[in-house]
Amino acid sequence: MLELLWLVPLAPLGGFLILAVARARLGRRAVATVGVGSAGVALAAAGAVAAGFFALPAAGRVYEQNLGTWISAGDLAARFVLHLDALALVMMAVVTLVGFLILLYSAESMAGDEGYARFFCYMNLFVASMLVLVLAGDLLLLYLGWEGVGLCSYLLIGFWYREPANARAAKKAFIVTRVGDAALLVGLLVLFTQMGTSDIGGLLARAAERWPTGSSVATLAALLLLAGAVGKSAQLPLQVWLPDAMAGPTPVSALIHAATMVTAGVYLLSRMHGLFALAPAAATVTAVIGAATLLLAGTSALVQRDLKRVLAYSTMSQVGYMFVALGVGAWGAAIFHFVTHAVFKSLLFLAAGAVIAALGEEHDLFKMGGLRQRLPLVFWTFLAGAASLAALPLVTAGFYSKEEILAAAWAGPAGGRWLWAAGAVGAAVTALYTGRMVFLVFFGTAKREPSQQPGWAMATVLVILAALSVSGWWLDPRWLLGGTEIAATLPVRLAGTAAALAGIVLAWYFYLRRPALAARVAQSRAGAALGRWWIGGWGFDWLYNFIFVRPYVWLTQLGRDELLDGPFRTLGRTLDLAHAGMSWTVTGRVRWYAAALAAGAIAAIAVAVWR
């Protein structure tokens, strides 16, 4: 069964090719069949591969499939090689399952869109690229998938391209992530040059042999990889693109900007965790970036009015938790949180999409309300996802994964009190904005009547994801991944739980019990100032616009007409002048010529005598 591994990324790629070539000639049904079916084939193939994987003896569960050579020159020999180990298996399972569910949902939710075929075309390319990314056994092949998902993100954010704001958001996402990608590429140059191979396994083995812990080259390489991860995963300081990326269709936000692509950075750092073990400084930077991002994004989520932007900042914040876990060496916990987050966040986005569609493309939280009875299925599923996001104890999957991260931040090998404190405060903030969202959308007075209920495809997907969100601890993949157990004391665990609960209670008090109080806080002078600062994501857009975008545009406009032409034009004019001057002497008068001749001769003799 393992031999079917190639089919996992190539089935969606095939779907992409069919849709790209024949999209004009296919009916909507055929488009949906190809678009969803290809992801279904990938899911089935992934299931078969997983069965084969577990049939392997537990000691050596690794499978490689070489599909040919890609770039070979000098001592570089990058291959199209798929590498399946426990980590890749977990990633593959999540990407194929969530991908299939979201595509199934889209078959219904996107049905009225004129770009139906284009949508599935891009989405299939995305799923294929994402699977290449997680299954790549070669770092350069991983980079191929990495850039591929970035491209699809660009195409899908700008899916409704007629609106200039959407096109701008798409460009912004592509450019900002590409800044990280450039750093990642330099990181690859460092690694390939130092290790002489691009094979991930070989590379990590050689790094462990050749580089002592704390070596500066290892730190440099790790930091460059981190820069790439920060771009893709929307962490400080490259986080600015993600909130704007919500301009894309909701299934895109669910799949790309919540469940899979945004966590590609987490996957990269987990895959290369051996390198980070050699570079403690880089690991610390990772944790600090994660902690800062989770606080920044959490507070920003508190004040957003747009439902999707709340979820976007929430995604940033939750990925921040994963970075904290990676930084303290608990990459297993990071992957656990990745799995639960992929489930509950895609659920939240899909349910939010159902709300937005039912209210006629209304995104504003304050224009919603009272949808509890009117959209019961959406309410209950959204509630399951929200509970998981807010880490409601014992029942929800999100509780267990976040708990592990907090425990690791406290007691892990590289943990610290401050990291834990940031995580605990973040947990309270998370619960607060989650509660705010739930209470504003589903409770209170109804402001608009929903126009439609989700159909069977959307409903099925929502229910499956909701069931997984409240499934407790059994999504934990760490039994498979291995790694060390974290033994945090009970008081620490209880404190983390209490923080989350406090947030939920606070949200209930503010947004349900005393909504007037919430409004008063928001309208007070300090509250309003803070709100203005946070709603724009702490002013980073403004800052970057000021120090990067405007100078660049100004400079290029200045040079548009080619300043370097100047010297050559001057040369041309000088020659023209010289020509005019010389022509002036050609008068045709013999007396002038004779006089000039005589003057020249006298001057020459004078010079000769003088010397």
Added chain:
Amino acid sequence: MILGWIIFLPLLGGAAAWIAGRRSAGAARTLALVAMALDLALAVAAWSGGAGASGWFAEFQCPWLPQFGISVHLGMDGASAPLVVLAAFLGLLAVGVSWRGIGERVGFFHFNLLWAVAATQAILLSLDLVLFYVAWEALLVPLYFLIAVWGGPRRGPAALKMFIFGQASAVLMLVAFIALAISHQRAVGSYTFDYLKLLGTPVAGAAAFWMMLAVFVALAVKLPAVPLHVWLPDAHEQAPASGGVDIAGLAVKVGAYGMLRLVVPLFPAAARDFTPVAMTLGVIGILYGATMAFAQRDLKRLAAYSSISHMGFILLAVFAFDQTALQGAVLVMVASALSAAGLFFMAGVLERRFGTRNIEALGGLWSAMPRAGAATLIFALAAMGLPGLANFAGEFLVLLGTYREHPVFAVLAALGMIASVIYAVRLMGVIFHGPRKDERPVKDLSWREGAIAAALVAALVWIGIHPGVITANGKQNFTAAAANNASALHDSNTEGGR
């Protein structure tokens, strides 16, 4: 002899098209198309024959002016073979691209077009420096006519600018060639302009530096390298709208080929000393070209700057003294020509429909022209170096080869990745996204245009996922060239010792 035919076929086809063009434009086009198709077939045949034990795919030599050691010496190796095929391929496409765009003096147009291709092939195949020089000059003449006769509103100055830049620099190169031949005569006792015999000619340090510099400057103008590039955007802007001339005459970078073939092999020691300067120019070119591409309103000027940016990688590769980088350089030459050709072609497509190349006057065209949009997207993505398309493979190998000895230059060059994505997304956004500015109904690519776009896309994707098709043949030959360099260095050292 096959090499001779690769050059002669376009010459004959061009002449025949001129004659036939007096009676019927269609006959001229058809003749040109057939000649280029045959030329492509020959080039592919020569390439796929594989290299012999000598490292040459094919070689041909007959005397020309024996008293000066000048002969007609042609050779095709791993470095030139992909470019010869590329030149024929783009020549064929150029005829197809010009099928509807050119209405006046069709016969004479195709005569010039095909002679430009022939001159390009002659440059790529020459192993005699005088022949190389003659072909170099011969390329300028048909290009001058193509721009000055069929070009845009400011065609005269643009054509003249190109001609003067090309001419002035070529003279420098000729002087260096003659000086090299004289040095060789002093050392060995007989004149020769044969490239292979001149390899390893002992030249004293200062003289070698000046010769190298003269050749370098001549090639840097043609490449073009910043700051000697100013003729190229103008030439592209004023070249005939359809894009055929840009594709056949300017996209194949003979300057880049010359850099690889002449500068380091003939003057290895002098070139090594020159490395910091050349690499600085390369990095400036990469960043300057990509930045300027962002500011352009004219799609052809944009493509010209994008191609200037790509040529910066050639300078890095040539002076990196590294096998990996050299293989990357050949890939960059092919890939950059293909992606630039795609953009020039799209510029022609848009100008035919809207009467303007000012991309800021367009907008929102995706729904009306999805095929054109997809093709442009792929060309722009290739130009910005997306993995999976041809340019990435070349640029990555160049960066990797450069990084080993010159990490700072490689890192600075990697910043070009950011500048290039900015112009690529702007290009797509301005033309295809946003609201429609020009509401006139418009047709998507016709089948002829679709076929041309598909051929370019297929080539970019094929080379992108299988770059070995180009680098595999280069390997042994570059190894031979490097060995030559080593022995050349050795010879010059022992010579100096005597």
